[in-house]
Amino acid sequence: MPTSKKGEGVPPPAAISAVGLRKSFGDKTVLDGIDLRIPTGSVFALLGPNGAGKTTVVKILSTLITADAGELRVGGHDVAAEPQAVRAAIGVTGQFSAVDGLITGEENMLLMADLQHLPRQEGRRVAAELLERFDLTDAAKKPASSYSGGMKRRLDLAMTLVGDPRIIFLDEPTTGLDPRSRHNMWQIIRELLADGVTVFLTTQYLEEADELADRIAVLHDGKIAAEGSSEELKRIVPGGHVRLRFTDPAAYRTAVATLHEADRDDDALALRVPSDGTQRELRSLLDRLDSAGIETDELSVHTPDLDDVFFALTGGTDKHKETAR
Numbered sequence: 575m576p577t578s579k580k581g582e583g584v585p586p587p588a589a590i591s592a593v594g595l596r597k598s599f600g601d602k603t604v605l606d607g608i609d610l611r612i613p614t615g616s617v618f619a620l621l622g623p624n625g626a627g628k629t630t631v632v633k634i635l636s637t638l639i640t641a642d643a644g645e646l647r648v649g650g651h652d653v654a655a656e657p658q659a660v661r662a663a664i665g666v667t668g669q670f671s672a673v674d675g676l677i678t679g680e681e682n683m684l685l686m687a688d689l690q691h692l693p694r695q696e697g698r699r700v701a702a703e704l705l706e707r708f709d710l711t712d713a714a715k716k717p718a719s720s721y722s723g724g725m726k727r728r729l730d731l732a733m734t735l736v737g738d739p740r741i742i743f744l745d746e747p748t749t750g751l752d753p754r755s756r757h758n759m760w761q762i763i764r765e766l767l768a769d770g771v772t773v774f775l776t777t778q779y780l781e782e783a784d785e786l787a788d789r790i791a792v793l794h795d796g797k798i799a800a801e802g803s804s805e806e807l808k809r810i811v812p813g814g815h816v817r818l819r820f821t822d823p824a825a826y827r828t829a830v831a832t833l834h835e836a837d838r839d840d841d842a843l844a845l846r847v848p849s850d851g852t853q854r855e856l857r858s859l860l861d862r863l864d865s866a867g868i869e870t871d872e873l874s875v876h877t878p879d880l881d882d883v884f885f886a887l888t889g890g891t892d893k894h895k896e897t898a899r
């Protein structure tokens with residue numbers, strides 16, 4: 575599987591950065607001082623409940639609307655001072671789809687190639703290649719209005735790629751798609767990443783962020799409530815534990831007597847020891863087991879999932895709303 579995870583060393587330059595990003599609509603503050611730094615060639619997921627301001631961030635960074643304050647750079651360009659250069663460096667797809675339903679998929683692609691000023695032959699070649707890559711060749715001569723939701727999203731993304739942007743904003747790319755189309759889209763995103771493209775993704779789906787993103791930020795109440803890799807985020811909420819299982823009842827009893835803080839499951843001869851899963855805590859637990867001469871038959875580390883993180887950070891108020899779209 576292609577991956578953008580980088581090794582140690584000099585951090586890659588930021589493809590997108592924001593310092594102190596603010597935006598209000600009337601007296602409603604939507605973004606209340608947001609800092610972001612997205613390394614080149616990585617996938618970043620901005621996660622948040624409905625109305626958190628995800629689309630507003632994308633619109634600002636892609637120059638569709640202006641920020642009230644903040645230093646913003648995309649592709650090495652200042653968003654406020656050089657919006658044209660930013661536009662030339664990026665592709666945007668999402669809730670505001672560029673697909674025209676009245677014309678065919680192919681015509682949509684050719685139109686985009688014209689807008690990008692590609693020579694006619696080159697435009698035809700690029701359109702055909704992308705239609706093929708996105709599995710749309712058979713449907714290319716049909717009106718886009720006849721496409722399924724998944725096909726429309728693929729066409730939308732294919733149109734975005736006509737200009738070969740190195741930074742792509744995907745605003746909720748899989749909202750409303752069935753699981754198979756969602757997995758297709760994920761595969762496409764992974765391929766973009768393998769090509770070195772930087773992807774800024776907004777999503778309401780924790781699983782999506784978990785699957786794709788190198789870094790995830792949770793947007794809540796106008797601020798970044800937490801930011802990190804999926805593993806880092808999972809460590810910040812309670813619920814992590816180490817499970818120890820025994821086959822020898824005597825060893826189990828010794829462990830119960832030693833690890834007072836553990837929850838017991840006497841039927842399964844298993845103990846659940848609260849732990850953040852860090853090396854330090856694991857070492858301390860293993861040292862205690864060793865000192866007491868306890869041998870476990872099975873030891874597993876359980877971290878909370880992103881759902882736990884999301885609902886802990888956003889107060890859980892949108893738990894049901896989240897899937898209702």
Ligand SMILES: Nc1ncnc2c1ncn2[C@@H]1O[C@H](COP(=O)(O)OP(=O)(O)OP(=O)(O)O)[C@@H](O)[C@H]1O
Nearest residue numbers: 599600604622623624625626627628629630631778
């Ligand atoms: N042009 C506008 N005028 C007034 N309010 C706006 C405008 N655009 C967005 N808002 C408000 O800003 C808030 C954030 O909207 P935004 O679309 O960025 O949220 P979101 O996180 O993308 O949500 P969703 O998942 O529902 O798309 C919402 O309360 C929305 O009503």
